[in-house]
Amino acid sequence: MSEQTETDPEPTAEVPSPLLRRATLRDVATRAGVSTAAASKVLRGAYGVSPAMRERVQEAMAALSYRPNASARGMRGKTFTIGVLISDIQNQFYDQVMSGVAPVFAEAEYAVLIAQAAPSVESELAMVETMIDHRMDGLVLMTPTMPRAEIERFASLLPVVVVARGGGGAGFDTVSADDEVGSALIVDHLVGLGHRSIAHISVDSPDDDPTLPFRARTRGYEDAMRRHGLEERIDVISTGWTQAGGVSAAARLLERDALPTAIHAGADVAALGLLGVLWDRGVEVPGDVSVAGYDNSPIGMLAPISLTSVDQGADVLGRRAAELLLERIGGRTEPRSVRIRPTLVTRGTTAPPRA
Amino acid sequence: MSEQTETDPEPTAEVPSPLLRRATLRDVATRAGVSTAAASKVLRGAYGVSPAMRERVQEAMAALSYRPNASARGMRGKTFTIGVLISDIQNQFYDQVMSGVAPVFAEAEYAVLIAQAAPSVESELAMVETMIDHRMDGLVLMTPTMPRAEIERFASLLPVVVVARGGGGAGFDTVSADDEVGSALIVDHLVGLGHRSIAHISVDSPDDDPTLPFRARTRGYEDAMRRHGLEERIDVISTGWTQAGGVSAAARLLERDALPTAIHAGADVAALGLLGVLWDRGVEVPGDVSVAGYDNSPIGMLAPISLTSVDQGADVLGRRAAELLLERIGGRTEPRSVRIRPTLVTRGTTAPPRA
DNA sequence: GTCCACGCGTATAACGTTCTACGAGATCGT
DNA sequence: ACGATCTCGTAGAACGTTATACGCGTGGAC
Structure with a gap:
């Protein structure tokens, strides 16, 4: 709207209508009495600047509270x-x-x-x-x-x-x-406690790329079960690793004649959903059933939850x-x-x- | 965390492309046999385009899977x-x-x-x-x-x-x-239950801008306390609205001779930290002390927590x-x-x- | 027939950087 | 003394859009 005067006495008492009028590299260069190319060099720390010039340019940048325009930068560099x-x-x-x-x-x-x-x-x-x-x-x-x-x-x-x-x-x-290792840690822990009937919550997805975390953790679970001679007891419930997924997994489990003695929930969020339902139904944890999560999230550390989990660092x-x-x-x-x-x-x- | 292993898969077959070579508006224009200005018009839905031209340009965009360069756009529009x-x-x-x-x-x-x-x-x-x-x-x-x-x-x-x-x-x-109203809702609720000794956790900050949520909620708490004739019982503990803030608030409260009968924690996260300590110390909630949060977060809904809260929509x-x-x-x-x-x-x- | 508005396209100057050339002095080896 | 080299600085062309200013037919009004 109006031209910029460098000798502006009072820093704009009015509404600055020229949307987005910030100092540009050219302004900096002008104020420092050098070319924009020189100012750019200083900005980028490029070769070919004398200490004196660097000083002056940096001073100008500070005085104008200059900030590089990321859009403009994106065009070339x-x-x-x-x-x-x-x-x-x-x-x-x-x-x-x-x-x-x-x-x-x-x-x-x-x-x-x-x-x-x-x-x-x-x-x-x-x-x-x-x-x-x-x-x-x-x-x-x-x-x-x-x-x-x-x-x-x-x-x-x-x-x-x-x-x-x-x-x-x-x-x-x-x-x-290593999700396979992490998953095995849980199975080993549960088996070590004496569990043999261990269910696992996984994700219901058509994608079978082996690098997907839920594939890896389920694979780790299955391999560990086999390693412990529990191949027959492999029990995967595919819902999802969300609170809702935990809830529906719980529903499916409660429909059965008997619960497993332990559940490897695959993720803390799913474990929380699962726990919510179990607690509501009066199922005692870990009395009636042990539950392990995955991720070691802060919520799980809370005293009344105190969720066994795997820390991924x-x-x-x-x-x-x-x-x-x-x-x-x-x-x-x-x-x-x-x-x-x-x-x-x-x-x-x-x-x-x-x- | 345990140490990690690093493996280097087979080196890249080749470096694929000149970094970031996507179709540009000029490419689109060339393919459609029009000027870039025309292509730009189509892109922006601006005035002055015949249906035929629009058609051809859009076709070219699709064929080249054109995406506008946000940096370039940012320079002018x-x-x-x-x-x-x-x-x-x-x-x-x-x-x-x-x-x-x-x-x-x-x-x-x-x-x-x-x-x-x-x-x-x-x-x-x-x-x-x-x-x-x-x-x-x-x-x-x-x-x-x-x-x-x-x-x-x-x-x-x-x-x-x-x-x-x-x-x-x-x-x-x-x-x-409206944080003042929300805060009052909690105090009214607690007073309605028969509480008179109600503490409130706020944020320890030098900033006293009245629009800050913690100022507003604390104001709401104090006004409501006064309204109920409980001015003498106003009891603000300023730590912070984080899990850690809840923990230190709990520590301060437990140092006292007697706990308040109710605590308005100001935020669910703070309430969770507070609850963790109380549970650990064997303080019964809500038996010994009632606790209310603020935000109605999903975690608070979980059965074993079941936190009274305020929903902000x-x-x-x-x-x-x-x-x-x-x-x-x-x-x-x-x-x-x-x-x-x-x-x-x-x-x-x-x-x-x-x- | 002229005039003019209108519809449809194009040419081109920005926008604020980066970066490759290139030039002008100073310095230096011989 | 004289190129050759180095240091420090400038010019100016991109980069991919947007937007303004035109140009050129068409066709309707008079």
């Missing part, structure tokens, strides 16, 4: 922004992962923006496309359920790291806890993922695959079966 | 992207709000990206700046704790709607539940916020302020005091 895809933001696990991710990118001066996907492959794909539209410099995908081919396709466009879905990839990195997962992504942005192309060994956390919901 | 600031992503309340926000923007063909702030004003400011750097078309701020002047400043740059922090604003809209809050933001983007400048009446949800953690 980098945006210094990382995109994170989270499907189930409810799940505290991802929040814990983020607490590992955030400081690494903050340290490297990358901004982080999160895209929340609805629980469907289409939504995941759409959100990833959106992040690419915004020219993010790299992507962290939290337990994507999309086909691996799609992940490869994205990875051919920009650096990608997948968290909590193992198996490695040709063009991207993966960071995950979420923050470590997040930190390693961020580090790998930075490496990839730095130019590495050989894929890497980090696998963390999960640990069992024994609490009050598991105990020996009633004699 | 809009990015069709909304930014959401969430401070405490742990808190399920915001997830519920998002479930109201998302469909509205999806319908209007806006993408939504989330910035997660650490719990500090500096972090909030930095994340908002980041979103402006990316030339978002509008911002939804979830319970920002930054000074109102800062919000006004941002609102002078782009459309802003504030959720769950009331009071209205000069240059932005607000959508919130999170999804309605989210939907209205999104609608208001779209209006603002559409050109409205008069501020609007939506206030929702919260409702009490009575559950198992509140009961009459022991005679």
Whole structure:
């Protein structure tokens, strides 16, 4: 609307109608008495700047509280922004992962923006496309359920790291806890307590990609059962790893003549839904039935719940993922695959079966 | 966490493509045999396109699976992207709000990206700046704790709607539940049960802006106490509305000679932390002390917790916020302020005091 | 027949960066 | 003394859109 005067006495008492009029690199350059190219060099820490010039430009930037326009940057160079895809933001696990991710990118001066996907492959794909539209410099995908081919396709466009879905990839990195091992930890623990009738809640999905967490954990459960000579007792209930999934699993179990003596719920959220129903029906935990979750979420630690679970080391997962992504942005192309060994956390919901 | 193993799968067959080579509007135009200006018109649904041309261009877009470059768009026009600031992503309340926000923007063909702030004003400011750097078309701020002047400043740059922090604003809209009323609902409920000794957990913060939720809820508590002639019994413990805040509030209370007969925890998360300690110490709830939360989060509904709480209508809050933001983007400048009446949800953690 | 409005397209200048050239001095080896 | 080299700085062309300003037929009104 009106022209900008540098000798503006009072910092605008009026409403600034020129939507989004922030200082630009050209403003900085003008104020510092150099070319925009020079200002850009200072901004990027590029070669060819004298200490004197750097000083002046930085001063001008501070004085104008200059902030680089990410859109403009995205047109030619980098945006210094990382995109994170989270499907189930409810799940505290991802929040814990983020607490590992955030400081690494903050340290490297990358901004982080999160895209929340609805629980469907289409939504995941759409959100990833959106992040690419915004020219993010790299992507962290939290337990994507999309086909691996799609992940490869994205990875051919920009650096990608997948968290909590193992198996490695040709063009991207993966960071995950070993779900088969974690699942076996639970079975071993329950068998060690004397259980033989152990049910497992899995996810009802047509996708049988072996790297999907629920496939891996179910495989770990089945292998462990076989290893203990309990092949006949393998008992998988496929609903879903949500609170609702736990509720319907409980309903199915309660329809039977007898409950199993232990349930490996696959995820804490599912265990919570399951526990809610059991408690309501007066089923005693761990008296009548032992219950184990997976993820070691903060809620499960609460005294009245005290859920036995498996810790995936979420923050470590997040930190390693961020580090790998930075490496990839730095130019590495050989894929890497980090696998963390999960640990069992024994609490009050598991105990020996009633004699 | 235990140590991890790192394996490197077979090296990449090849580096797939020149990073980020997607179809551009020019490609579309060439394929359709028109100018880029024409293609742009079709893309934006602007005036001056014949049905035939529209047809051909749309066909070309589909064939090339064209996606507009948000960075380029951001340089001149809009990015069709909304930014959401969430401070405490742990808190399920915001997830519920998002479930109201998302469909509205999806319908209007806006993408939504989330910035997660650490719990500090500096972090909030930095994340908002980041979103402006990316030339978002509008911002939804979830319970920002930054000074109102800062919000006004941002609102002078782009459309802003504030959720769950009331009071209205000069240059932005607000959508919130009435915290004073909600807080009074709890006090009335407890007094109705016969309680007279009712403590309240608030937030330890130097900021006394009356629109901050914790100020409003504490005000509501105090007013209600006065209204019931319990002015002398006003008892505010300022720690924080987090699980940890609940834990330290519990510690402070247990140091005393006698516990209050009821506690208005201010937030479900704080109530959970509080409950954990009480349960551990063998304090019976609601026998020895009644506890009420605020937010009506899914965890509190779980049978063994069964937390009395206040429902803010999170999804309605989210939907209205999104609608208001779209209006603002559409050109409205008069501020609007939506206030929702919260409702009490009575559950198992509140009961009459022991005679 | 002229005039003008209208419908439909195109040409082109931004937008704010990055980055490749390139030039002007200063420094240096011989 | 004289190129060769290095250091520090500038010019200017992208990048992919949007939006303004035109141009050019058509056809209706007079």
